[in-house]
Amino acid sequence: MKVTEAQLETWGERVGADIVTPVFFALSGDLGAGKSVLARAIARGAGVSAAMPSPTFNLVFHYDGRDGTKVIHMDLYRIERPEDVWALGWSELGEDREIVLVEWPERAGALLPPDRWDIRLDYESAGLRTVTATQVGTVPPLPELSA
């Protein structure tokens, strides 16, 4: 489905508000595709009010949402090999009320969890992206994306 930035943000906020936790989102797409835009919208929907910087030097950030929800935002662009995720707290992910948002998930290779939503963003034109959500393993349902 093709969406504007506003539509992607509206959907992301609903995802953050409605999703059953724990849940893992692998957010893929090229540089500037909108992974961080979507990650921030999901976090806002989950009740995170803090500003969310891009995880560049610090590759992982933890946020508190509403009602005990935890949001973990990671960017794996700069890791050199999949095993580098262990140093980022990878083995503790997926606890009770967590929403895990991972940009550049392909860097984790076979260490990605078997149960996850793969959300792919593809550049269409200046303000439009195509969003493709693929269920991998057992995952909670996503709110419908409507343009």
Ligand SMILES: Nc1ncnc2c1ncn2[C@@H]1O[C@H](COP(=O)(O)OP(=O)(O)OP(=O)(O)O)[C@@H](O)[C@H]1O
């Ligand atoms: N439909 C759209 N959806 C998302 N972002 C859009 C859309 N149209 C334009 N944009 C713009 O595209 C950019 C997306 O940037 P963003 O930081 O989210 O990319 P990213 O995928 O996280 O890149 P990186 O790999 O560098 O982390 C923003 O500047 C945003 O304003």
Ligand SMILES: [Mg+2]
């Ligand atoms: Mg980003």
